[in-house]
Amino acid sequence: MLGLLHVLAIAAAGLFALIVPAVLFAIADGMRDLALSMLLVGAMGVFASLMVLGAIAGFQRRLGRASGYLALVAVWVLLPMIAAVSFKTLAGLSWIDAWFEAVAALTTSGSSVLIRETTPQAILFWRASIEWYGGFLILVSIIHVLAPGGFGGLPAGDRRIITGHASEMTVDLGDFRQILGYYMLMTFIVFVGLMVAGLAGPLAMMLSMMAIATGGFLPFEGALENHAGPLAQLMLAAGLLLGTFSVFWRRRLLRSPRQFFLANPEVIIVSAGVVLVATLFAARLAAVSGGAALGPIMAESL
Known part of the structure; x- marks a missing residue:
């Protein structure tokens, strides 16, 4: 049970920490009340998560096979409920709409009840960030839970390449940081490409997060070609293709592109x-x- 709480608290802390960049957008747009509300929601979420982590610190938290599956289910059931509170508070959605938006974001779905034309850019960036985080959680779920159980086409022997543990389900922040580092690097590469293609910084960042998460959320109304030219669309297509690669393909591609294609x-x-x-x-x-x-x-x- 402590291992389950540990996983859930870490996942929730990461979710609320992503509010910080969105707060900067609210400040830049002069929406001080929204910025303060977002900062309070993020601070309370991170504080509650740290309280849980502090309370179970020093206890054995390693997950077994059964508890690992339970932790996986808990994260994907409870985390959307936690995220729904933020959408209810910050975007003024009903509870049903807020829960739908949270589930759609974390599962990298393009479905959304947000009205792009009237929703503040800070909320749109927060929505895109949750989708990006959902893509990261999918990778972690595969490597740390499904792979040790022989699911998802990722053998335990391959998993040892990243975690060093072939058969145990571990909750090692060092492993998470390594995966997150590659995930952020790929996002940054697509972001730079979209910027070079002529997109504005905020839009390029949101689209790059969407691409790497292989999501479908667009932070604007209308067709993509009305907001991104042919070169930007090509860069976005390359980002989506990169996002569909195997987690190990991505790592090898970033380390040695030439060797990757030869092998x-x-x-x-x-x-x-x-x-x-x-x-x-x-x-x-x-x-x-x-x-x-x-x-x-x-x-x-x-």
């Missing part, structure tokens, strides 16, 4: 297949649209 020819085959299908789809769209420029259509197809 994994299937990546080249899959990538070529994606480009081929997108090209055929773009050609068909161009023909139907009366001979429109192929470049923008190709970017949209990818």
